[in-house]
Amino acid sequence: MTDRPTLRAPDATLMFNEAAEAADVVAAQFRRNAPAIAALAAELRASPPAFVATCARGSSDHAATYAKYLFETQLGVVTASISPSVHSVYATRLKLENSLFLAISQSGKSPDLLRNAEAARDAGARVVALVNVEDSPLARLADTVIPLCAGPERSVAATKSYLASLSAVLQLAAHWRGDPALLDALDRLPDALRAAWQADWSALTEGLTGAHNLFVLGRGLGLAAAQEAALKFKETCGLHAEAYSAAEVKHGPMALVGPGFPVLCFAQPDETEAGTLALAEEFRARGAQVWVSSAQGDLPLVAAPHAACAPLLTIQSFYRAINALALRRGHDPDVPPHLNKVTETV
16 A cells, blocks of 8 residues: 555546446347347357367456356356467467367456467457457457447556456357346346445445455356455555455465455355355454345345346446545556557567
């Protein structure tokens, strides 16, 4: 934490204003991509892939975590994350024939991602690119391009583009499964995002102003939200945060949780919710400083049109709170130290 004064109002940052656009971005994305995604979904139903392989880094890899849980729970299709270095550094050719290779990127130009997408295509995978820059090298490599439609994003910390990645995955899953409840949820998601942006999470901002570290917990579909939140704590606030599954944290890391230790719990409103809430109570009994995002929690979770939408609403509320927290801690959320908007790895 620094002692620099807050120089701007929270609503004056690029991060705030770009995150505030998310609902409109998602609505426009759904309209524009509906024909292409419906066509892709029909092809996937007619010729189902043996499995899905995702490839991404940073916030985009958190979107891949969401894709894993969504595709596995809603479609029963095994989904695994490929480490880009397996091909780009180790030059290992993976057996990807008859798979769906899902590459997620904002810029679509990182060399390691491009090498893996090209190798996947050569190995017989169907390559689908979720990318914000539509004329990027990744888009040119892909069999199908699903534009994120987030528009320019000048803040180094990704917000609307991350939510656009999640919504693109959600739209694909809804059409692939053909589930009326999921399809109806797409129509209602933008308004739910607008409500989530207005949720009062000031208790989190106030409580973490002087913190030095914390755990962020989620489970299942909510794990991607925990991963994204932990990254944003580090890059915008200079606050060390680690994301864990609410199940995995019991395998060692929970030994650190004692009096005063900060824990942020994202309670996903599905079969995992009861276990996450019980864990939060256990940590409170130890004297930990716990915040819970849920319908009954101290951080309100806006009612989701479908449980699969909840991670998007959680993160939208979180973005507003962490923007304010960064400023309160004396950081500029738009220009984190040592980071660039586009990171190109090999």
